[in-house]
Every structure is written in C-alpha cells, then in structure tokens.
Amino acid sequence: MIGIIGTGAGGVALAKYFEDRGSKTIVWFHSQEKYRLFKSQNNVIISKDITGESTSHSRIITDITGFADRGEPAGADDRLDAGESGGLPSSTTAAKNCDPVASTDAEGAGDSAVSTNKTDTSGSGAGKQTSQKKCLENKITEKKNATTADSKINRTTITRITDSLEELIQCAQYIFIVTPARVHEEIAFLLEDLLDPDYHVIILYPGRTYGSLAFYNNMRFKFDKIYEAQTILHACRLEYNNLIIRGRKEFVYYSTPFTAIQEQLDFIEKIFPDLKFNEDYPGTTLNNMGALLHPIPLVLNGTRVESGEEFDFYSDGLTNKVIDYIYKVQAEKKAVMRKLKCNYIPLYRWLNMMYNVDGANLKKSVNKIKAYRGLAAPKTLNHRYIFDDIITGLVPLYYTARNLGIEADALGSFINFASTYMDKDFMQVGRRDLYSKYLSGTDNWLK
Numbered sequence: 001m002i003g004i005i006g007t008g009a010g011g012v013a014l015a016k017y018f019e020d021r022g023s024k025t026i027v028w029f030h031s032q033e034k035y036r037l038f039k040s041q042n043n044v045i046i047s048k049d050i051t052g053e054s055t056s057h058s059r060i061i062t063d064i065t066g067f068a069d070r071g072e073p074a075g076a077d078d079r080l081d082a083g084e085s086g087g088l089p090s091s092t093t094a095a096k097n098c099d100p101v102a103s104t105d106a107e108g109a110g111d112s113a114v115s116t117n118k119t120d121t122s123g124s125g126a127g128k129q130t131s132q133k134k135c136l137e138n139k140i141t142e143k144k145n146a147t148t149a150d151s152k153i154n155r156t157t158i159t160r161i162t163d164s165l166e167e168l169i170q171c172a173q174y175i176f177i178v179t180p181a182r183v184h185e186e187i188a189f190l191l192e193d194l195l196d197p198d199y200h201v202i203i204l205y206p207g208r209t210y211g212s213l214a215f216y217n218n219m220r221f222k223f224d225k226i227y228e229a230q231t232i233l234h235a236c237r238l239e240y241n242n243l244i245i246r247g248r249k250e251f252v253y254y255s256t257p258f259t260a261i262q263e264q265l266d267f268i269e270k271i272f273p274d275l276k277f278n279e280d281y282p283g284t285t286l287n288n289m290g291a292l293l294h295p296i297p298l299v300l301n302g303t304r305v306e307s308g309e310e311f312d313f314y315s316d317g318l319t320n321k322v323i324d325y326i327y328k329v330q331a332e333k334k335a336v337m338r339k340l341k342c343n344y345i346p347l348y349r350w351l352n353m354m355y356n357v358d359g360a361n362l363k364k365s366v367n368k369i370k371a372y373r374g375l376a377a378p379k380t381l382n383h384r385y386i387f388d389d390i391i392t393g394l395v396p397l398y399y400t401a402r403n404l405g406i407e408a409d410a411l412g413s414f415i416n417f418a419s420t421y422m423d424k425d426f427m428q429v430g431r432r433d434l435y436s437k438y439l440s441g442t443d444n445w446l447k
Contacts, residue, residue, distance in 0.1 A: 001026050001159065002271060003172025005187065007034055009238035011178035014205065016045050016156045016243065017233070023271045024159035026171045035163050038241055043158040047243040050152070051370065169194040174201045174267065178232070180384050181208035181392035188218040197223045201264050203254065204228040208392035209288045212257050213434040224258040230284050231354075233274055235371040247371020249354040251276050255284035282435075283342035286400070289350050291393025292330060294385035297322050298378060299418050305381055313377040314366045323362055328410035329394075336401045336408075381422065390418055395430025403433070 002018050004011050004027045015025045029035035038044075162168055168175070169191070177187055184204060195202075200223075204211040207228025215226050235247035254268075255278045265277050278284045297317040304311060311317060318326075330347060337344035345353075348365040352358060359365025366372055378385060394415055401408035419426045 001171045003168045003175035004028065004178060005165075005168065005175060006178035007031070007038075008178065009236045009243065010205065010232045010234070011176075012045055012238055012241075012243050013047075013234040013236045013245065014176060014178055014232075015158050016047055018271060019156050019158060021271070026160040026162060026168050027158050028165060028168045029161060029163050032163065035161065038158070038161055041241050043161050045156045045158065045241055045243050046153065047156065047245060048153050049245045051245060051247050165190060166194060169200070173199060174203065174264075174271075176203045176205045178205045180388040181206065181211055181214075182388050184211050184215050184392075185218040188215045192219045192221070192223070195223055197221065197225070201225045202227070203268070206231050206288075206290075207285060208388070209285050209291065209396040210431055210434040211285070211392070214392075214431055216258075217434065225261070225264070226258065227254050227256045227260075227264075227268070228285065229254040229275060230287060231290065246375070247355065247369065249274075250356055251354075253278040253284050253287075255279065255281040257281045257285075280343050282340050283337065283344070286333065286337055286340075286342065286397065287345050287350065288393050289347055291389050291397060292326050292333075292347055294389040295394060295418065296326050296329065296414065298381065298383065298385045299414070299421060300325065301377065302381055302421065305377060305379065308379075311377050312373075313375050314369075314372040317377055318363060318366055325410065325414070326362065329414065332401060332406065332408040332411050333397055335406050336397065336404060339404050339406065386418065386422060387424070390415060390426045391430040395426055395432065396434060398427075399430075399432050400435050403435070 001024045004015050004018075004025055007027060007029050011027065015027050018025045029038070160171070177184065179187065181204070184207070202215065202223075202225060204215065204226065205228075207230075211228040212226040216224060230253045231249065233249055233252050234245055235249075237244045237246065251274050254275050260277065260279070268275060268277070297313065298305070300322050301311075301317045304317075326347065334344050334346075348359055348362040351362075351365040351369060355365075355369045355371065357365055357368035359368050394411060398408055398411045398415060401411065415426050415430075418424075
C-alpha cells in the first residue's frame, strides 16, 4: 500500500493515479472536515480531465457537482489542510490493523481513527457550518448518477483514508509527501518517532529546492531514504472531492542527495512510470521552476490582486517587464548551476519539455500550454505562490549563489522587496545554507 500525506489537489490526483493503476493507497487527512467529507462520499474522487480545454475552473466544478466555485484563491492546495502558517498538529491516535486486503473496505477506517486534535466546532457558527456541510454532501450525492453519464467524468475510490499518522506509517513503506514544501521540516518532526530507517522510504512530491536536505536536517537520527520530485505530474484543482485535471506533464524528474538504492528505484518506476530518476541532484533540485514562475509574477502584479481585478495569471500576468525580471533572476541561477557544473535548463525549454510545446521564448511557451489557459490569478497575496516558493525556492538559490561567490543582485533585491511588501522576513525563515553543509560531505551538521 502506498502512503500519501497531503490532501490538496496534488495529493488527491496522486491517489487517483495510483488507484487507477492498481496500487492501493492510504491517504492521511489533517483536516477533520475534509476527512469526514470523503468518508461521507465513500472515499470517492470525482474527476474530470479537461486537458486541452480553455474553460474556467468554476465552470467545470459546476458541471460536475451542480454548485458554483466558492471563490477560493486559484491554486490553493489547503496548505496541508491548515492555514498559511503551515501549522501541524501533534501525531494522532494509535494505528489499527493494516492488512492490505482487509483495508480495501474504505469505511474500515471508522470513527475510531478520529484525531485527538479535533477542531472545536462549538459556538454560534457551528450549527450553520454543519448545515452547510450537510447541504454540500447532499448535493454531491444527488449528482453522482448524473456524473457517470459524462464520458469525461470518472470516479476513483481511495482504498483507505485516515486521520492517524501512525496508521499510515504502519500500512505503507513508500510514503509520498504532497504538501507545500515549507512544512517539510514540520512533517519530519512529526514522523521522526514513527519512521523505521531500515524500512520506510520518503518521496517529497515536490521537494522544491533542497527538500531532501531540509527533511534530513530536521530528523534527530540519520534517515536518508529520501527522494524528491522536481515538480508534480498534474496541473489540477480540487473543490471538495471534485478533481479537475487541467493538464499533465510528459514526465517528472526526481533525485536524491543521498545514496540511491536500486531496489527502491525499481519499485518507484513500477508504481509511478512517469517519475524519472535523475542522478544529477543539484541539476534536479535547482531546476525548481516554480521558484521563478510563481512568486515573481504574483508579487509584481500585487496591486491588481489587492484591487480585486480578475485576470489570467499566466497570459495576463506575465507582462514584458515581469518576464524581463524573471530573466534577470534566471541569469543568476544559470551562473550558480554553471559553477556547480550541473545541468541548467532555461525556463521556456523546461516548459517545452514538460508540456510538449515548441515555444521560442517564455511568453510563447506559456501561451502554447493549454493547461495554463484561463487559469485565474490568485485572489489574495496570502498564497503559496509567495510563501512557499520564496521560502523553499528563491531563498535557498540566493544563499547557494552567495556561498559560491555570486552576487545575485536581482534575486536578493526581489526577496528583500517581497519581505518588506508582505511584512515577512523571507531571508530569515527561508532555507539557508543547506547545500553548503551538504557539500561538506559529513553528517555532523545535523541539528
């Protein structure tokens, strides 16, 4: 059984991917509300593949479920079902028997798996929230028969869902962590007393920049069976248990800064053939394109977002001046990767490769990617495109440059401006100096 931590769009899409290919999954829900919702729907994911269609997310959601989009920030992946702080609860109740055959009964998780850290829903708003939730669940249920008539709409059942990390760890040897990268350290802290260093394998999906090193650095003991994906396979959105697949990359690279074990690589290839191992760890982790493609356009379009203007994030947000600044930061990244002698890929070429398009530059590549068409910009600046991608993408790139004697003025200026603009010291809270410690080739830098 494959374990998945994280129930945003990426985690749910990954569960669907595995289940559709015959690999049973156990998915951990941090959010009690979402856990109860999926249980009420018998662990079913209702999905629609709109690859190649230029249709808004809210319209597609209405097509599936019959109710409109709630207007949540585009791209919101529920921050590990928590707030923007990325806060996590302590680990939950004791695990139950996890026989893979028996666990095919999705309801077997039962109410006994309820976390000891439940959200208190008492108070004046609790009754209204409960009523709204039941109304939502009824609408989804009423729509079930209608959805199966649409050939593009599919139903996939997750083998097992849980709100207990102990249960997931006992059930699964290979565990995919599909969360915002800035909470990797917190997840490592939660799992350090549960993981068996001789048995379990962690795949950060994605790791962003130096995810494996950040995870490793936050464990009290040596646990180095950690791999990290460069990105995720699907461009998708999730509303309740309704998954919209807007596009799919040709493949995804993954790597590790530690010793890759062939048996593990063979198993990952078997269950996830679209995940391709790359021995070049610096080239894989530093080619984290979200660090360039997400925070720079969002911050530089900040006043448009704050004013409530609706615009397409890529086709409208990537103005000539925004692209010029991305190129300045990209030139500094190129200098870093050239000095490290790892494989540098320009952003537009990476997009061409991932989405099988032939754009001659960044603007043309983005405009040819069907998954990006009609993708609305976030409705708030309090968004993972800023808080995740600067902390786990731009900051580690900046410190790597400085450690190599590269000034990186454009990169540093942007991070400092974003820090002032968002009232958050990204330089201080971001991933710092991990690669220089890794280069030392020792384990004595563990915290």
